[in-house]
Amino acid sequence: MAVKESIKEVTIKNKLGLHARPASLFVQAASRFDSEITVVRKDGGEPADGKSLMSMLILTAACGTVLTIKGAGQDCEEAVRTLAELVDRGFDED
Amino acid sequence: MKKLSGLWRNWLTGGLMKIEQENAAIEHSAGQETVLKGIAAASGIEIGIVLVVGNTPEQPLSFYETSPISISEQDVPFELSRLDAALETTRNEITEIRNKVKVSLDEKEAGIFDAHLLIVEDKKLKNEVVAGIKEKLLSAESVFSGVMQRYITAISSVADPYLKERAADVVDVAGRILGHLLGWKRTLLEHLPGQRIVVTKELTPSDTVMLDRENVQAFATETGAKTSHSAILARSMRIPAVVGIPGILSKVRNGDVMIVDGYQGVVILNPSPETLEEYALKEAENEKIYNDLLTESGQRSETLDGYRIALAANLDDPAKAVELEKYGAFGVGLFRTEYLFLKDHIPTEEEQYEVYSTLASRCGAAPVVIRTLDLGGDKISSLINFDQEPNPFLGLRSVRLCLAYPHLLKPQLRAILRAGVHGNICMMFPMLTCVDELDELLRILEQIKEELKREKIRFSENIKVGVMIETPAAALAADQFAERCDFMSIGTNDLVQYTMAVDRGNERVASLYRPFHPVILRLIRHVVEAAEHAGIWVSVCGEMAADPMYIPLLLGLGIRELSMSLVSLAPAKHVVRSMKYIDAESVAERSLLCSSHQEVKEIAETFLRMTARGVLDLNIT
Numbered sequence: 001m002a003v004k005e006s007i008k009e010v011t012i013k014n015k016l017g018l019h020a021r022p023a024s025l026f027v028q029a030a031s032r033f034d035s036e037i038t039v040v041r042k043d044g045g046e047p048a049d050g051k052s053l054m055s056m057l058i059l060t061a062a063c064g065t066v067l068t069i070k071g072a073g074q075d076c077e078e079a080v081r082t083l084a085e086l087v088d089r090g091f092d093e094d
Numbered sequence: 095m096k097k098l099s100g101l102w103r104n105w106l107t108g109g110l111m112k113i114e115q116e117n118a119a120i121e122h123s124a125g126q127e128t129v130l131k132g133i134a135a136a137s138g139i140e141i142g143i144v145l146v147v148g149n150t151p152e153q154p155l156s157f158y159e160t161s162p163i164s165i166s167e168q169d170v171p172f173e174l175s176r177l178d179a180a181l182e183t184t185r186n187e188i189t190e191i192r193n194k195v196k197v198s199l200d201e202k203e204a205g206i207f208d209a210h211l212l213i214v215e216d217k218k219l220k221n222e223v224v225a226g227i228k229e230k231l232l233s234a235e236s237v238f239s240g241v242m243q244r245y246i247t248a249i250s251s252v253a254d255p256y257l258k259e260r261a262a263d264v265v266d267v268a269g270r271i272l273g274h275l276l277g278w279k280r281t282l283l284e285h286l287p288g289q290r291i292v293v294t295k296e297l298t299p300s301d302t303v304m305l306d307r308e309n310v311q312a313f314a315t316e317t318g319a320k321t322s323h324s325a326i327l328a329r330s331m332r333i334p335a336v337v338g339i340p341g342i343l344s345k346v347r348n349g350d351v352m353i354v355d356g357y358q359g360v361v362i363l364n365p366s367p368e369t370l371e372e373y374a375l376k377e378a379e380n381e382k383i384y385n386d387l388l389t390e391s392g393q394r395s396e397t398l399d400g401y402r403i404a405l406a407a408n409l410d411d412p413a414k415a416v417e418l419e420k421y422g423a424f425g426v427g428l429f430r431t432e433y434l435f436l437k438d439h440i441p442t443e444e445e446q447y448e449v450y451s452t453l454a455s456r457c458g459a460a461p462v463v464i465r466t467l468d469l470g471g472d473k474i475s476s477l478i479n480f481d482q483e484p485n486p487f488l489g490l491r492s493v494r495l496c497l498a499y500p501h502l503l504k505p506q507l508r509a510i511l512r513a514g515v516h517g518n519i520c521m522m523f524p525m526l527t528c529v530d531e532l533d534e535l536l537r538i539l540e541q542i543k544e545e546l547k548r549e550k551i552r553f554s555e556n557i558k559v560g561v562m563i564e565t566p567a568a569a570l571a572a573d574q575f576a577e578r579c580d581f582m583s584i585g586t587n588d589l590v591q592y593t594m595a596v597d598r599g600n601e602r603v604a605s606l607y608r609p610f611h612p613v614i615l616r617l618i619r620h621v622v623e624a625a626e627h628a629g630i631w632v633s634v635c636g637e638m639a640a641d642p643m644y645i646p647l648l649l650g651l652g653i654r655e656l657s658m659s660l661v662s663l664a665p666a667k668h669v670v671r672s673m674k675y676i677d678a679e680s681v682a683e684r685s686l687l688c689s690s691h692q693e694v695k696e697i698a699e700t701f702l703r704m705t706a707r708g709v710l711d712l713n714i715t
Contacts (some may be wrong), residue, residue, distance in 0.1 A: 019260035024209035052218035053209065054245050057264065062254030 014090035022091035035073030134359030135325030138334030319604030391422030425460030427657020446509035454517025492525030514554025564588035576628035586636025622652035650682025
């Protein structure tokens with residue numbers, strides 16, 4: 001059986017961008033799910049492992065950057081939805 | 095070890111300053127002047143900013159590039175376990191800080207430490223480092239710093255100023271982890287954030303190798319005595335030091351202003367404007383006395399009644415050989431080679447040959463005495479597997495170690511013999527107790543000469559070989575040593591320590607470390623008589639040789655050569671030129687009859703007061 005996949009596009013809204021604190025909220029949230037999470041910048045570059053903070057940090061996603069969140073696994077839909085909401089809320093920062 | 099430049103260096107420095115200021119502000123709100131008493135270990139006065147250097151990371155963070163260190167296949171599990179340990183310790187540390195911050199700040203502020211924890215726990219990062227150690231066969235810190243730098247470069251290359259600034263979080267954590275891999279003390283000592291007064295428990299010789307010497311103004315240490323390593327280092331660097339200050343580490347904080355008064359043996363925390371003014375005057379006065387002495391350094395080293403005394407320098411850095419003339423030294427009486435072995439690899443024969451021959455050619459015809467490896471005791475090199483010994487000063491140290499591990503000794507002997515063709519090199523063996531050790535060393539030396547002949551390599555066939563007399567056993571057997579060698583040099587630091595059975599670095603018994611004790615004088619006299627009988631030369635190269643109070647005594651006992659740190663030479667020459675040998679002889683004779691060190695000290699002090707009072711005021715040692 002093929003692995004379930006879910007994809008969603010989000011835009012970084014908080015002023016400071018995806019720095020250590022918001023990235024760590026993202027990683028913490030992603031780690032609660034079994035699905036594999038990858039995040040890639042829409043304008044290109046290496047895909048990041050959504051469960052690795054270092055990997056997320058080198059996305060260097062500033063305010064306004066568009067990211068694609070991809071989940072692969074049984075709980076991918078809920079995972080991607082939760083993570084997209086977190087980004088949309090601006091990580092509760094501003 | 096290459097230093098990091100640019101951004102990291104700036105960040106590091108900035109970060110250190112910030113932490114210093116914060117610490118100072120939080121923990122030292124009131125600037126009450128406090129005087130703390132210790133032992134005057136190196137003269138001089140300095141006023142500056144404190145940097146506390148501990149073994150734990152209560153202190154600043156630094157992150158720097160290490161030159162890659164290769165490891166062997168067998169070392170991989172060890173490097174992996176070091177990495178695990180460093181990550182674990184860092185995690186515990188950050189958790190602890192997080193919990194503290196949570197109490198005083200809100201949850202959101204504490205969140206940044208969650209981010210720090212996630213870096214430490216990042217599986218992808220760890221896997222990269224583990225793979226690097228296994229595949230590239232490099233040490234944990236080499237791989238770790240390489241990997242981190244890639245990340246940091248990636249993050250900070252972004253245009254967005256907010257994100258760029260946040261690279262600081264990664265640098266912070268990376269610095270902590272590296273700090274644990276390398277040892278905090280070492281990391282800090284190598285990267286002083288500017289001119290600082292270093293306050294620490296005690297410095298080990300390996301610490302001093304790493305030390306950022308340009309930026310140390312003074313030392314103040316919690317333990318130690320006048321003869322401990324930080325004290326000796328301070329005197330050779332000509333910076334003030336006060337040691338054995340109980341409780342200083344709990345009283346100072348980074349960023350405090352402090353005066354180190356190496357004459358009185360006190361440090362003054364948060365000095366008042368009046369105190370500062372007073373000290374600035376004293377400082378200027380002492381500089382003047384010393385500089386006046388320095389102008390005499392070109393004069394002959396001769397007593398008023400015409401006895402020539404050879405004054406040579408103790409060196410550990412061949413680059414300093416160019417300063418011999420400035421300070422008025424005739425040759426090098428002791429070249430220490432340990433420092434070559436306290437770096438990141440055991441020096442090869444060629445590397446040593448390079449150092450020794452450079453030194454020899456810089457000194458021209460003047461003698462250069464190279465001491466063979468004197469490790470052990472408190473001088474431990476990470477390159478050599480030392481078993482933990484319950485009593486290292488009575489253990490496998492110095493020449494004993496060299497005889498046990500000929501692979502350390504042989505390349506050094508070859509290098510010294512070969513360098514001998516470039517100048518007037520002599521070879522000296524330290525820490526002997528029995529003549530059969532010397533016999534064994536001489537046998538090895540002959541073997542090596544044969545080897546070099548067979549290999550048709552040029553070397554100094556008739557190199558002079560000497561021994562250091564630094565144990566009571568050797569001093570009492572000086573006649574037998576004298577028959578077998580070309581010269582003897584009395585190492586007074588160890589000789590006093592072993593004779594008095596006192597650890598010179600232990601402040602609880604340091605007062606029993608008494609170079610003025612008549613028994614020490616008797617031993618020296620015995621060695622001099624043995625040398626005279628055998629017709630060989632004898633010198634003193636320990637701390638006593640550099641102290642103006644002891645110089646008349648030593649000369650009176652028959653010593654004709656003294657070797658000391660460069661900066662001690664000018665005052666010593668002044669003492670020699672201000673006295674008559676015939677008077678020194680009577681000083682020595684009277685001292686030999688005393689029963690206590692105080693009586694000897696009184697005689698010596700009175701004599702110096704009558705002959706070279708200025709030096710006594712300067713109190714150079």
